[in-house]
Amino acid sequence: MGARERTIGVGIVGLSATGGWGAGAHVPALSAAGGFELRGLVGGSTTSARAASEVHGVPAYRSVERLAQAEDIDLVVVTVKTPRHRELVLPALAAGRPVFCEWPLAVDLGEAEEIASAARAVPTFVGLQGRSSPTFRWLAGLVSDGYVGEVLSATVSSTVTEWGGPVAQRMLYTLDRTLGATMLGIAFGHAIDAASMVVGDLQDVVATTAVRHPHVRLGGGDRLVPMTADDQIAVSGRLPNGAILSAHQRGGTAAGSSFSMVIDGTAGTLEVTAPDHPHVVPVLVRGARRGEPLTTLTRPDDPYRHLAQTPIHSLVHAYAGIGHTLRGGPRTVPDFAHAVRRHRLLDAITRSAETGRRIDL
Structure with a gap:
């Protein structure tokens, strides 16, 4: 072999x-x-x-x-x-x-x-895993190939029921802002990383954060436990071409989880929606060139299409990419150096929220 x-x-x-x-x-x-x-x-x-x-x-x-x-x-x-x-x-x-x-x-x-x-x-x-998602890779290609023309703005909205809703005993550590597994790191981290693959990395950031659920219910009972992790995160900044990206991550929402991203450009618009974290559920993409109505776009097929409706779809693509790299092929899955860049953004958001200053990245 x-x-x-x-x-x-x-x-x-x-x-x-x-x-x-x-x-x-x-x-x-x-x-x-x-x-x-x-x-x-x-x-x-x-x-x-x-x-x-x-x-x-x-x-x-x-x-x-x-x-x-x-x-x-x-x-x-x-x-x-x-x-x-x-x-x-x-x-x-x-x-x-x-x-x-x-x-x-x-x-x-x-x-x-x-x-x-x-x-x-x-x-x-x-x-x-969002970077291994065939849908987000396809979206990145659409944008780089000029589907929307020059990007003018990108707006990201991500909501989750966690970090405000009832929490299981084994997940209590996610409520502590010092332990890294917060809404900022997990829900926002995944959402902004997938969005950044499509429109580019933020060059600077200004952020406002808040803890609007200082206490949440433990399990299905009446006992309340403290939460120090932010459950509201609002961010804006400039992309490499000067376009503006704004993002709002919300926790503990009564209406459930969702994700949306709208990319406006000089020649068209892309609208991306999902009923939960976009790296684990199917994503719907609609697009329109200037003067045309939004219509559903269909991405090219992929070898794991039979898994498209499962939470492991993007993870399977990640493993396929890892195998390709370990067997001598080019890298397609982000490495620890990329993780540091993403942690640097999260750190900048925290510092901006604490100081009220715009932070260069």
């Missing part, structure tokens, strides 16, 4: 026997992408690791170090809570193993820079 056809052995950190993003998304995604084989795992405890080993039929390792040093492991995938990313990613990098880590990469910019620096020449990949 040649280098381009070889099977890539995968070890997942945080793989459970009872569900979660690792078992529910990563395992089926790497299987659907083809060319990957699950060969090991690290659990949250000895008991959970043993149970996961029995369910998934692969060895459970006592530590990330041992997993990364195993001869048949070619890629370490980290799917645990954000506050633990640093302690688990660094040993895998030290062993020289390529790492695919879920987003957010770190709890803050400084930690993200440390992790990226440790990668050196080791291939890395970060779970900003």
Whole structure:
């Protein structure tokens, strides 16, 4: 078997026997992408690791170090809570193993820079799956090919029921603004990254944020728990060509989750909508050239079209891209250096909201 056809052995950190993003998304995604084989795992405890080993039929390792040093492991995938990313990613990098880590990469910019620096020449990949979405790649091509002409403005609206709605016990850490897994990092981070792939990165930013739900309900009961993570984030700034991007991320919305992006240009308009996070649900695209009504546009087909209605569709494309890179092809999946750039934007938003100043990026 040649280098381009070889099977890539995968070890997942945080793989459970009872569900979660690792078992529910990563395992089926790497299987659907083809060319990957699950060969090991690290659990949250000895008991959970043993149970996961029995369910998934692969060895459970006592530590990330041992997993990364195993001869048949070619890629370490980290799917645990954000506050633990640093302690688990660094040993895998030290062993020289390529790492695919879920987003957010770190709890803050400084930690993200440390992790990226440790990668050196080791291939890395970060779970900003919107960049692997065939729809958003197609949108980026439409804009770069001049469908809307010169971009004049882009408006992004993203709403989620989390960060204001009832929270499960296991998700309490997402309410703490110091732990990195906040609405700013997760919901806004994914939304703005996908939008940036289409229209370009913000060159500066001015932001207003607020905590409008200082207490949220725990589970379905009446007990209230404190929340320090922002649930309102309003951002504006200039794009590379001078166009204006404005974005509003809202949490705890009574009407449910949604996403929309409108791109206006000198020659046309694109309107992008989704009923939830755009990297995990189908996205509707409508467009109009100047003087014409908006009509639904159909993107080109893709090899995983049978998964288009599933939450793992973009993740399957990410794994396909990772496999292509590890077999010697060009990179299509963002790496840790890209994650640092995105963390730099989130840091600038926080600083702008605190100081009331526009921050250059």
